[in-house]
Amino acid sequence: MSGLRDLTKTKGDRLAYTATSSSTVNRRKRSFILSGLVALFILVAWLSGYMIDPSHLSTHLELRNLPPSLVHPFGTDWLGRDMFSRTSKGLGLSIQVGLLASACSCFIAAALGLAAALGRTADAVVSWLIDLFLSVPHLVSLILISFVFGGGMKGIIIGIAFTHWPSLARIIRAEVMQLRSAEYVLISRKLGKSRWWVASRHIFPHLLPQLLVGLLLLFPHAILHEAAVTFIGLGLSPHQPAIGIILSESMRYLSTGMWWLAFFPGICLLLVVRSFDTVGEHLRILLDPRRSQE
Template identity: 75%
Template sequence: MTVIVCTAAFIIAAWLGGYLVNLEKLATNLQSRNHAPSLQYLFGTDWLGRDMFTRTVKGLGLSIQVGLLASVSSGVIAVMLGLLASMGKIADRIVSWLIDAFLSVPHLVSLILLAFVMGGGMKGVVIGIALTHWPSLARIIRAEVMQLKSAKYVQISRRMGRSSWWIATRHMVPHLLPQLFVGVLLMFPHAILHEAAISFIGLGLSPHQPAIGIILSESMRYLSMGMWWLAFFPGLCLLLVVRSFDVLGERLRGLVDPRRSRE
């Protein structure tokens, strides 16, 4: 429980830091450019004199915001399709086919195509991630739904004349919420990394936004000049945030699933 609290506190601090940082340090200041890390500039400054600590914290806030919107949207899609699978054999076959079809294509390839079609930016990234990251969670939820269909209270409700939609929303959804919550948390690392990846190649967030992918992309041309801090600190912070979400999701899954917690 201590690990969960500490990890959650770190994630919340990283998210809120993106809104609390001094935006004046993002402005160009040629007199302070190319400074190495020091007590005055913890992460150094870039070729325009911008404070890299401020840019990194702001970029992490943007990444967490994109991950939150995309993961929740993808989780909603997974739940809706999982519930649709309980409506009958034909619906179940359609949902299973959709899951297999989307899983057969690599996430990053589909994400790049969708982000390009949607015109990039935050909207394109969120929609692309939401439409490509739901299959794994949908498969888990569908399996849970299939088990719930054989429960006695579900069969009694069906014999009493309750509709399939009533049974799904009243009986199944409350049991699926823990799986949904953990699944969305475990989806966060993939969403953040994929957002950084497509921003790195120029198909993600706007270059005017200090996203981590954009910071890493811009720093590549300066690494040969010895300005290692431009990529090291943003990359390390991104790794820590991603790992924090992964640890938090795994710990919560252990609490939700007793069999996993005994392993």
Template identity: 70%
Template sequence: MRKTEAAGVSAGLSIFRFRFNRKQLALIAASLAVLLVVSVWAAGLLLSSGPLSTRLELRNMAPSAAHPFGTDWLGRDMFTRTVKGLALSISVGMAAAASSVVVASLMGVAAAMGRTADRIVSWLIDLFLSVPHLVTLILIAFVFGGGMKGIIVGVAFTHWPSLARVIRAEVMQLKTAEYVQISRRLGKSRWWTTTRHMLPHLLPHLLVGLLLLFPHAILHEASITFIGLGLSPHQPAIGIILSESMRYLSTGLWWLAFFPGLCLLLVVRAFDVAGEQLRVLLDPRQTHE
């Protein structure tokens, strides 16, 4: 009887391990992280802008059931401002990260076109990595007049080198693959082999790179907006909310910066988790773990 019970327990543990292996747990974690970010973004689009109107009789109210994040010095609901600010920051950060991935993929694929192109791409990567990208981002945002366009262009031209280096290394490895060599011997052009053979293998790297670049993009968007070179003060961006709240922290209005900063941290961390777990899912070495 004891042997039967032990066998049943062992079988149950085996089923549990099968159902909850590393890749499945990674899929669950990535799905929850993406669901959180999408929910925040959708809520920001669906929430009414009515609570953002000025109501001086409700100004500087502490967090309560009616106003979970309190109100600011103009009586605006901080919960609505925070959610809408996160939605705006997510949209800008995703556009900026996607633009950076496009630049990185073009640079990485260009390295496969020949030795001269590879040397130029390697030189550009080393050049941009040698300069602090936050300084370059500020300069580019200033040149383009700030705003959404300045942030997207700035992030796109400062965050691509690290991903481009990974793409270039993968392209160099794929160039020596047997099926690529056979295509070249059959008379196929470099562009044909790059788009038909190499690009499909690079798509998982580009997807992971997009998710991992997004936290940097949204944090730098908030920092650039915080110093006044980013989005317009009339837009409820997180950087603007944090910048405006600094002057009121000394008066005890702690909720003006605490809740927006905490929500920004959670959204950034959710995307970071999604990217890391997606990397686990796409890693062929962990297929049977």
């Protein structure tokens, strides 16, 4: 009887392990499939802005103030411009600005995080810079830097890049501090390898997953701040159909009942931001072994 109970228990443990493994695999597959679908949606939203016929963005006074219909899904504005075309163009522009700014911000965070591995003095300087930039609100620093660099697309990209790196740099620095005490790093140092060689060959490859996830998670903040600064008139040029400009222009017409001018662009911006956030979260699950076993 004791042997039979042990055999039954062993079979039960195997079945439980198989079920757990299957659940984990299915979870990882679901995360991968969902990330792929959301990434495809982001790519379509980005490319659609470049495939819009320029004639759809021109003025047609005979079609002004039309509500949503089959011909104009998002309606038309006070100049007869198709809001679906303007929204698609604005999303493509906002995604471009957000990706460039997030990539530059990740580069700054990676450079400063690796610099912390060069010695105590470099680590102290990096920590001081991180605390300095975190002590100032994002939006205030963004507006000041964008104004200094002349505004427009260049100013807004530089402003976002110089204000969104501290949080990611703190994570990278913590990871670098942990990797510095690893055995293979200590052995390389004893073999005479320089700090820069160790940082570039041993430490940086381990930081790539964090940087990739950080890029995707920085994008929602970047695109929302770009839209906010553009909304108050300190970002992109009014001649560019950015989402912030579209929302800013629509405010004066909402009281007349033209709700579609702000509703559809706002919903599309929210969907794109949420999509990047979803891809970042699922990518974090796929790249983190501890999260994949939950």
